[in-house]
Amino acid sequence: MVGLVLAIRPINQLIQHSEFCLGHFSTSMHFAILHFKPLVFITLKEIDHLFGDFIGQFANKLHGKKLFIDDIECLKRINLSTNYEIYEQYINAYIKELKEDNPEENTWSILSKYLITHNATGGTDV
Secondary structure, three states: OOOOOOOOOOHHHHHHOOOOEEEOOOOOHHHHHHOOOOEEEEEOOOOHHHHHHHHHHHHHHOOOOEEEOOOHHHHHHOOOOOOHHHHHHHHHHHHEOOOOOOOOOEHHHHHHHHHHHHHHOOOOOO
16 A cells, blocks of 8 residues: 555554554554544454454444454445544543543553553552
């Protein structure tokens, strides 16, 4: 594809500035949910027996569909919309740390703060 850029890191910033995200069932897809990016859940017929249930369940939670990218016809069925209400429900159920003192803080920011603090103090155990 012309204009397609493939990059590995830093994943959160790449997702934040993307138009949509392709993936299977990776935890990094949570960044796409946090940034309200459209998700396209992809698999191949050859590996679907290994991961298909996970991909399908993840897609279903977000009212998405699993697409077989080795079927050229699937490209006609890509939906690049975002259901904000479903994403919010998913964030509240699976991503946010529901703390009374800060109900808006998500687990990624809590972990990031911990690791920064931990590293700054010279500790080595996580």
